[in-house]
Structures are given as structure tokens and as C-alpha cells.
Amino acid sequence: MKIAPTITMALFIFSSGANALDVNWRALDKDSRHLGGIHFGADYGSYYNLSYGQKLNNGNSPIIAGYELLLPFGDTIADDYKMKASLQREFWSSGNLSFSLQGGLIFRRYESVMARFYNVGADVVSSFGYLKPNWGAELLVGYDYSAATHIKNKLLKEYYPEIQDGWYDSSGGNIKFGARFNRVFGSTTTFLNIGRAFGQDFEDNPTLPFYFELSFQRQF
Amino acid sequence: MLFFSRLHSSAITNVSPGKLVKVICCALLCLSVVSCEEDMTKKGALVPKTVDEDKKLPSLNINGTQLHVETYGNRNDPLLIVIHGGPGADYRSMLKVQELAKQGFYVVFYDQRGSGLSKRESRGHYEGTDVVQLFIDDLDALINHFHISSRQKIFLLGHSWGAMLATAYINQNPYKISGAILAEPGGLTWKQTEDYLERSNKIKFFSEALNDATFVEQIFAGRSEHEILDYKASFFSTYENAPGNTIGNPSNYPFWRNGAVVFSETIDYADERGFDFTTNLDKFTPPILFLYSEKNKAYGLGWADKVAAPYPNSEIALIKGAGHEMIYFAWDNFYPLAVSYLNQMK
DSSP, X not given: OOHHHHHHHHXXXXXXXXXXXXXXXXXXXXXXXXXXXXXXXXXXXXXXXEEEEEESOOSSSOEEEEEEEEXXXXXXXXXXXXXXXXXXXXXXXXXXXXXXXXXXXXXXEEEOSSEEEEEEEEEEEEEEEEEETTEEEEEEEEEEEEEEEEEEESHHHHHOTTOOOEEEOOOEEEEEEEEEEEEEETTEEEEEEEEEEEETTSSSOOSSOEEEEEEEEEEO | OHHHHHHHHHHHHTXXXXXXXXXXXXXXXXXXXXXXXXXXXSXXXXXXXXXXXXXXXXXXXXXXXXXXXXXXXXXXXXXXEEEOOTTTOOSGGGGGGGGGGGGTOEXXXXXXXXXXXXXXXXXXXXXXXXXXXXXXXXXXXXXXXXXXXXXXXXXXXXXXXXXXXXXXXXXXXXXXXXXXXXXXXXXXXXXXXXXXXXXXXXXXXXXXXXXXXXXXGGTSBSOOOHXXXXXXXXXXXXXXXXXXXXXXXXXXXXXXXXXXXXXXXXXXXXXXXXXXXXXXXXXXXXXXXXXXXXXXXXXXXXXXXXXXXXXXXXXXEEETTOOSOHHHHOHHHHHHHHHHXXXXXX
């Protein structure tokens, strides 16, 4: 199946090689077009994450194209990862109050002794909060949707030879509620994200239901 | 790549945000359509069919459900009921026990309610129910089905949760059972069990094992169908069997199908209501064979002594060269002890 590399390439092209999840819209420097970040956190499991963002225009309401690569901690590097290409924009503001939306396409790879997956999905995150040039606090609501997954079973095929490999349809999604705080130090912004994830049916919830992330972002 | 980047960047700047959202949605839709997907809930696609879906599987309708059941040996011989671990696992890794039929036992295997290849029940089926009592009642109905005369002795062989369930049954029926082999029950009270689970499933936060178990939860999420939940549960077994695991298993071991719903419903029930399977054990006078494994670092002789203590008459023995899954990985060490005990009690 050649579709997985095709999807990966499509995501690279679509995203224009850029991404940044966290943005303090009041702290954006008009002379800088790029945002680079490093993130550490726990969401489903522990991970580290690199992000890059590019301002596509520098007007009063810039659009930021973002690009992320998330790798879980563990002995085997890059057997599991998540790539995300996103666009985000502040849609409403009044004084220091701000409302923004981010939408992204997601590609995930997972491999263990049991099976290997290539997964395509999407997410949308809305944020509403109070932003000042040197700090901010926001509430976040997000939905992470798993659209299609290619499954190649490994040990599970030994256990159950009739198991069927191939592309499968949606396997659900997670809803997240959280908060984001940021503090600006010159051209560097520190973000702290905390929250809770639920399965979309609010019954089949993640084993580690809480998430948090600490990130450092620099404008240049 | 740089060419695409610049081209796209300049083009996208002139597009309104609403259009951008549409572009994202269209791209996602296209990716979904071209992939020619299979339905994850299709019977038999990702997990084996259960007894109500595949009539060729041996089964028994009992206590309001349909269980996957197999028997070996002469029906008139003493009964040996094999009780697997979990909750939510199955008896596939214990199939070698069928050799005990050659020693003159009628060996009965069954996948517990909602587990293995037994019929799946909905969450609502367990809500408001004494889930542990349901397991005990299933076992009682199974014993009554196969028990053909008052002279026929009944033995239980339980592993892990199965040994706990065997004890729960003995606690309620101390005069009905002639003997039992108990292999590493985590605990005989909920408090003991929590204590054991804390040691045996210690979370290594930055480990490959944890991420192999939990990363899949962002792919399979918020669906209630048994096919998806049971498939997802398969990946959690990699955690306790990963290299360097606490319970001493050398690798993964075969299973048919996890019972995700019955697992979570049982754990939720125990967490909420607790249990104590020792309240009546002083009335059970036959000796039991209590086994613990050499490589399970969360068990050991001290814990075996503590867990076995409520039994008035217990023989504690070590299974060398194995961890928690001793019946599968150390059958050659397990078998002589089991045969010696059972023949003595027969």
C-alpha cells in the first residue's frame, strides 16, 4: 500500500512546512515571521515535541500555519509519532479578551510487537481567554478525530491468523477540556497546558485522562 | 520542498479563513474516501467471533449468558474446573492443563462471562449488579451442570484472578469443593489486591512499554463496540509483558480475545464496593496447593504466606524458572506438582 507515504507527503505540502500550537496573539512581534518551539508533556503517554510556526500575513489578524512532530518517550525512537499541520487565527477580540480557532490535519504512526498503524485524523481547538503582551490565560476545548487507520497486525496475526489487515474507518475521537497559561520573556514565551481528555462517548476514556505540556517558544 | 512551501504560503495568504477550513475538511474527506476502508466493527475482522456469532465454537448456555466451554476426559472422573485470570482474559494460555485428563480427571475449561470467546454483554448488563457474585454464580452453574453424582469430587485450578475467583467460590461453598490449586492470586481481599497491583503494575512513565500501551488510545477512542474495545485492550497486555517487566514473564503469550467491558466493569465494581473472600475460609479444611513463581518480583514467599494465611491448611510451593504466567511458560515445573497434589486428593 503506497497511500501512507502519499498522505505524509500531502501533509508536508499542505502545511507549507510550518506549525505552532500555542500562540499569545498579543505577544506576536511584527518584525518576526517565525515561531519555533520545544515541548515536553504527557498526553496518552509521555512525549517530546518540536513545533514550527510561520505567520502567513502580518496584518492585524495574522494566520499562523503550524507544523508539529511529536515523539513519545521510549527506547525505540520514531516507531510511534504524530505529525500535525495546522492553521490558526484569532477570530474575535475585545480589549484583552480573545477567541481563536485552530484546525489541523494529523498523521500518526504506531508500532509495537502487536501491530503497526498508520492513522489519519484531524483536530480542532478553540481557545478563549485573557491575553496581555507579557502573559495570558485561556480556556481550551478541543476535539481530536481519528478518520482512518491502516492496520498491519504482527503478533496478533500469529494469535488469530484470520485477522484482516488493511484500511479501517473511523475509530472514534477524544474531546479535551483544558487551560493554557503563558508568560513572555522577551522573544521567548513559556506555555503551560493542562487539562483532561475524554473519549467522544465520555465512557471509553484514556487510561491517563489528564494531560499537561510545558513548552518554550521563540520568535525570530 | 522549499518551492512548494513558498508557493503555498503566498497562495494561502490571500484565502479567507473560512475557505481554509473548507480546504482542510475537503482534504480530510478525500483522504478518507481514497482509503477504501473496512468497518472496524465487522465480525471477525479484528478479533475472533464469540460463541453467539460462531456456532462451531463449543459453548454452554448458563446463568443467563453463553459461555465458551471445552471438556476433556471421562465425565465420571473427578471434576477439575480450570479458572483463567483477568478479569477479561481467557483460558487459551492454560490449555496444557488438558493433560491432566490422562491422570483421571474430567477437565473443564471455560471463558468467564464477557471474556475470551464467551458472549459479550453490554455495560448495562453489569450496572447495578454484584459483578463478583455474577462470576461466582456462573461458576456454580457450571459446576452443577457437569457434576453428575455426589461421589464425584470437585477440584478447582485457578490462575491469578482465577485463583481469587476460586477462593471466592470456596468461601461461599466450603463443603462442596474437595481441593484447589491456586497460582498467584493477587490478593483475597480488595485491599490486598490493590497492594499487589501497585507493585506488579508499577508505572514507568517514560518507558516504551507504557507508550506502546497508551499511544493507541488517541487512535481508538470513545467507541462503545466490543470489537473495537477488545482489540484495543490487546495492546495493554504488552505493558505487563514488556522486557524487564516486574512479574517475570519472558514475553507475551497467546490469547483469543480480551473482554474489555467486563474487565472495566469488574475493576470499577471492586474499586467501589471492595470484596473479602476470606470471611468463611476457616470452614474449608482440605489442603490447598498454593503456588508462587520464582521470577515475579511483586510476589515472593512473604506475599504467598500472607495471601494463603486465611486457608487453614495450605501447602505453599515455588515454581522455578517462571514468572506470573507459570502454567504457560513453566508447564514442566508446574505439572508434577499439580499431578502429585491432585492424585493425593483424588
